[in-house]
Amino acid sequence: MNLFTNNVFRQLVSRAVRTDYLENLTGFAWLILQPLILLAVYAFVFTTIFKARIPEAGPGGFVPYLAIAFWPWTAFSEAVLRSSNTISANAALIGKVAFPSELLPLSAVTATFLMNMLGYLAVLLVLQLMGAPIHWLGLIAALPVIVLLYLFASGLALFISALQVFIRDVSQILPPLMTFWFFTTPILYSSSILPEQFATLMKFNPMSWYVERLRDFLLLGNYQISPWDLVVPVITVLLFVAALKFFRKFSVHFEDFL
Amino acid sequence: METLVQLQGVSKFYPRVHRPRERLRAFASLMTGKQVLEGAEVLSDINLEITRGQSFGIIGENGAGKSTLLKVLTGVISPSRGSVQVNARVAALLELGAGFQPEFSGIDNVRMKAALLGMTTSQLDDQIDQILAFADIGEYVYEPVKHYSSGMVVRLGFAVVAASDPELLITDEVLAVGDESFQKKCIRWIESFLERGNTLLMVSHSMYIVQKLCRQALWLHEGRSRELGDVFPVTQSYLAYHEERSASERLQRRSLRGDGGLYQVSDFSLPGDSGDKDRSITYGENLEAELVLESPDGQAPVALFGVMRADGTPVYGVASDFDEITPERLDDTHFRFRICFDSLPLLPGSYSIRGHAMDPQGIRLCDTAELRFTVAGESREMGILRLPHTWKSSG
Numbered sequence: 001m002n003l004f005t006n007n008v009f010r011q012l013v014s015r016a017v018r019t020d021y022l023e024n025l026t027g028f029a030w031l032i033l034q035p036l037i038l039l040a041v042y043a044f045v046f047t048t049i050f051k052a053r054i055p056e057a058g059p060g061g062f063v064p065y066l067a068i069a070f071w072p073w074t075a076f077s078e079a080v081l082r083s084s085n086t087i088s089a090n091a092a093l094i095g096k097v098a099f100p101s102e103l104l105p106l107s108a109v110t111a112t113f114l115m116n117m118l119g120y121l122a123v124l125l126v127l128q129l130m131g132a133p134i135h136w137l138g139l140i141a142a143l144p145v146i147v148l149l150y151l152f153a154s155g156l157a158l159f160i161s162a163l164q165v166f167i168r169d170v171s172q173i174l175p176p177l178m179t180f181w182f183f184t185t186p187i188l189y190s191s192s193i194l195p196e197q198f199a200t201l202m203k204f205n206p207m208s209w210y211v212e213r214l215r216d217f218l219l220l221g222n223y224q225i226s227p228w229d230l231v232v233p234v235i236t237v238l239l240f241v242a243a244l245k246f247f248r249k250f251s252v253h254f255e256d257f258l
Numbered sequence: 259m260e261t262l263v264q265l266q267g268v269s270k271f272y273p274r275v276h277r278p279r280e281r282l283r284a285f286a287s288l289m290t291g292k293q294v295l296e297g298a299e300v301l302s303d304i305n306l307e308i309t310r311g312q313s314f315g316i317i318g319e320n321g322a323g324k325s326t327l328l329k330v331l332t333g334v335i336s337p338s339r340g341s342v343q344v345n346a347r348v349a350a351l352l353e354l355g356a357g358f359q360p361e362f363s364g365i366d367n368v369r370m371k372a373a374l375l376g377m378t379t380s381q382l383d384d385q386i387d388q389i390l391a392f393a394d395i396g397e398y399v400y401e402p403v404k405h406y407s408s409g410m411v412v413r414l415g416f417a418v419v420a421a422s423d424p425e426l427l428i429t430d431e432v433l434a435v436g437d438e439s440f441q442k443k444c445i446r447w448i449e450s451f452l453e454r455g456n457t458l459l460m461v462s463h464s465m466y467i468v469q470k471l472c473r474q475a476l477w478l479h480e481g482r483s484r485e486l487g488d489v490f491p492v493t494q495s496y497l498a499y500h501e502e503r504s505a506s507e508r509l510q511r512r513s514l515r516g517d518g519g520l521y522q523v524s525d526f527s528l529p530g531d532s533g534d535k536d537r538s539i540t541y542g543e544n545l546e547a548e549l550v551l552e553s554p555d556g557q558a559p560v561a562l563f564g565v566m567r568a569d570g571t572p573v574y575g576v577a578s579d580f581d582e583i584t585p586e587r588l589d590d591t592h593f594r595f596r597i598c599f600d601s602l603p604l605l606p607g608s609y610s611i612r613g614h615a616m617d618p619q620g621i622r623l624c625d626t627a628e629l630r631f632t633v634a635g636e637s638r639e640m641g642i643l644r645l646p647h648t649w650k651s652s653g
Binding site: 010 | 272275282285332334335350353378
């Protein structure tokens with residue numbers, strides 16, 4: 001990244017943070033409140049109504065088990081959804097100023113992650129105060145996982161935002177897809193309670209690796225890693241590189257389609 | 259001379275993408291790597307070379323492709339064919355408040371714009387007072403841009419561009435929005451910018467501004483380069499084109515007079531004519547015309563000469579009987595009139611001259627012939643003709 005791109009990127013990120021979170025009064029509160037409310041609803045439904053039992057939930061019970069996976073998911077899904085239409089939303093800018101347009105989706109992802117990770121830290125703190133045994137040392141191990149998750153979101157954002165320019169329907173298809181993805185990722189449940197064939201299938205979902213690793217590191221204090229843990233990071237990096245290539249190949253034609 | 263900009267065979271097609279199916283088809287052809295060569299052709303085969311220190315005006319009608327050409331030059335769009343090379347620090351002001359987000363305050367937008375123009379934060383901090391002074395919009399800089407008038411947006415945009423110290427400045431028709439005093443400020447700035455050896459490329463519909471600021475001009479017509487060269491001949495033929503267009507519209511309404519009487523024009527020429535091209539004289543030269551009239555009854559007819567601008571505006575008319583001229587008799591039925599307009603005061607541009615045949619009493623107009631000529635030269639004087647004048651000094 002040269003100096004020019006760097007400057008523009010910084011401006012775009014600060015702009016995104018301000019418009020999406022700080023400029024409106026409720027923005028920042030909402031950032032914490034919305035997932036908290038959702039978390040409360042899920043916790044109520046699953047612990048009180050369904051009486052879900054998660055064997056390896058650990059001493060804290062269901063709520064911390066859910067919360068630790070829920071925030072990273074929110075950051076990921078919000079980043080992908082927010083960035084998906086950044087190109088069409090900034091058509092005026094793209095048509096008038098020459099700058100690397102990949103900065104638009106990337107800045108949206110970055111802003112979302114920055115803000116949600118602040119929320120994540122706050123939630124970890126609250127959980128600790130509520131008596132859940134958070135492994136703060138696990139943060140050191142969790143950080144690379146979160147960086148990789150950010151890269152994963154960025155790769156998808158680049159791919160989807162470019163595709164959205166050509167196929168407008170992407171904005172309509174994406175939200176239900178993300179909901180589907182949410183329920184097929186072990187966030188509300190553990191993959192261990194699934195029947196064998198579904199558990200195997202779930203191994204192909206990179207998001208299950210992310211949430212399970214974060215739970216291992218932050219909640220269970222399980223820092224064991226195996227060579228298998230390389231698969232998702234490698235896929236993530238490859239996806240990012242391919243998405244960037246895809247984006248750059250098609251970004252020269254954006255103006256024709258906007 | 260160092261070449262800053264080089265365009266070779268640049269063409270731009272816009273694919274048809276209005277309906278989802280067309281979008282999908284265009285996208286599919288991109289995926290397979292096929293070039294999209296169907297759709298609207300906005301630019302075709304443009305060649306342009308700009309060296310350091312040049313000032314270039316791009317003129318043309320609405321929809322001629324001027325803005326698209328600027329977009330290609332700034333790298334906002336890539337050409338469908340041909341190559342573009344730009345080796346300079348470019349600052350472009352393509353449209354009112356390009357990159358300005360209406361929700362943000364002026365100062366925030368200045369930061370964004372400065373970053374897009376390649377300024378670092380510390381450079382901006384050094385220049386911010388100058389920028390605000392140049393824009394001169396007072397406390398409004400802290401208001402959201404959506405509350406600005408269009409003139410204020412341009413002020414702010416131009417102020418940032420001026421501060422970014424470009425080597426090549428590219429502007430679209432934006433200065434026209436500012437008020438008189440701001441326009442003058444911008445023109446003064448551009449003049450000093452050019453004096454420092456920098457390069458300018460501008461689109462304008464004001465030939466006055468183009469002639470004032472540019473030394474070269476490109477006339478784009480329907481996406482093609484119609485004329486390229488020194489600013490004066492190019493702007494003059496562009497203006498002449500417009501004058502002729504409005505003249506031809508008028509001619510359709512009112513066909514040439516002349517009621518087919520007895521006396522006819524048998525020959526009309528401007529001595530010095532070079533074949534089939536229009537006669538061209540230099541500003542201030544003499545213009546001679548020669549009219550041969552046919553008079554079947556052997557009586558000497560009256561000749562009337564009229565000079566018009568290319569759009570049909572009459573400039574001057576004179577008949578032989580006003581000056582009591584007897585024509586030269588060539589044979590029984592032919593008479594020759596020769597007239598010379600000494601040091602013709604017409605300003606550079608396109609004109610036509612008509613020779614009329616009138617009856618011997620100078621009452622009925624019988625026949626008309628028309629020739630076109632151009633006056634070439636460089637002059638910033640305005641109007642149709644030069645009025646003799648002297649400046650009186652007050653002391």
